[in-house]
Amino acid sequence: MRSDEIREYWNNRAASDQSVQATTNDIFMRYIEVGVLIKAIEKYKPSLVADIGCGDGRTTLSLAQSFPMTTFSGIDFAPNMIEIAKSFPRLLNLFFKEGDVCKPFNALFDMAYSTRCLINLPSWDMQRQALFNIRESLLAGGIYVMIENFIEGHDKMNEMRHSFGLPEIPVRQHNLFFDRERLKDHIAPWKELSPLWEVLEEVNISSSYYMMTRGVYARMCQMSGVAPDYGDYHHVLASKLPFAGEYGPVRMIIMRRK
Numbered sequence: 001m002r003s004d005e006i007r008e009y010w011n012n013r014a015a016s017d018q019s020v021q022a023t024t025n026d027i028f029m030r031y032i033e034v035g036v037l038i039k040a041i042e043k044y045k046p047s048l049v050a051d052i053g054c055g056d057g058r059t060t061l062s063l064a065q066s067f068p069m070t071t072f073s074g075i076d077f078a079p080n081m082i083e084i085a086k087s088f089p090r091l092l093n094l095f096f097k098e099g100d101v102c103k104p105f106n107a108l109f110d111m112a113y114s115t116r117c118l119i120n121l122p123s124w125d126m127q128r129q130a131l132f133n134i135r136e137s138l139l140a141g142g143i144y145v146m147i148e149n150f151i152e153g154h155d156k157m158n159e160m161r162h163s164f165g166l167p168e169i170p171v172r173q174h175n176l177f178f179d180r181e182r183l184k185d186h187i188a189p190w191k192e193l194s195p196l197w198e199v200l201e202e203v204n205i206s207s208s209y210y211m212m213t214r215g216v217y218a219r220m221c222q223m224s225g226v227a228p229d230y231g232d233y234h235h236v237l238a239s240k241l242p243f244a245g246e247y248g249p250v251r252m253i254i255m256r257r258k
Contacts (some may be wrong), residue, residue: 002124012213015181016030018182025230028239028249033115034062036252041067044143046111050075050220051135052101053117057085064094070202073107075099089201101130105137107185110138113235116250118172119175128186135196146253153250157210163182164219177249187255206248212238216245 002062021169041049041063047070051060054074064072074096076082085096101117101214112134121127134144156175158168171177217234 003126004105007019007175019143020153024130026235027230028235029209030115032209032239033250034059035062036147036205037145038066038111040113040143040145040254041111043068044111046109046143048109048111048113049073049111050105050107050137051113053120054085054096055081057081057088057096059115060085060096061088061094062093068093069094069189073097073109075105076170077101090137101133102126104133108139109136109137109142110139111143111145113147116149119149119177122176124176127176128194131186135257140257142257144255144257146255149175149177149249150180150251151249152180153204153206153246153251156246157214157248160211160215160247161218164215166218166222169214180251188216196258198258199253199255201252201254203243204248204250205243205252207245208241208243209238210248211245212241
């Protein structure tokens, strides 16, 4: 899909669904993401934080409520999503605006994060440009918390599903999952010698959760002849599991601008 078609997809989704599932059907995966973002903010103590691709702003709002002394800016390229975000109760430390990650932000932050945003860019060149723009929006030593989907974890998840006799889950047509090796080469050599980033932390935050929900629970549903339900209590329990393994697509990489 072209970038304008992807923008239209999210505009249409915002127009048709203003519930907690407006940006993702799997709300418990989002709760996992919020949890690791809270820990990152507590650890790195930023003053100015950008939510890149904030969608309907629910994650941004939750974090702004948890950290009233930190200023949060939610940025998204879908105007209908920003409209939903601006309908929430106003906080003095929370702002929303339209913006395109493939263009300069013309603002500076000491932390930025993205949650499944850059996978909506239809080419590696655009994703690479987005990473550059995020870096340029950070003050020296600023932190980027990258929470994005990676094809390696997605493939391992499907291998696990195959072992349960379950069909593969395809990548949605408006998504381009990251290739970790290609990203690693871009940031090469990945640690202290990189001229762009210093990688501080890396963990697959979806593996345990996906093993339970897309593996065990999905197989139980198949055996019972019922459709999986994102609200089922198995998702609640799975969201409490410790991170382990590589059987899910969502990976968190925390980087510092050099």
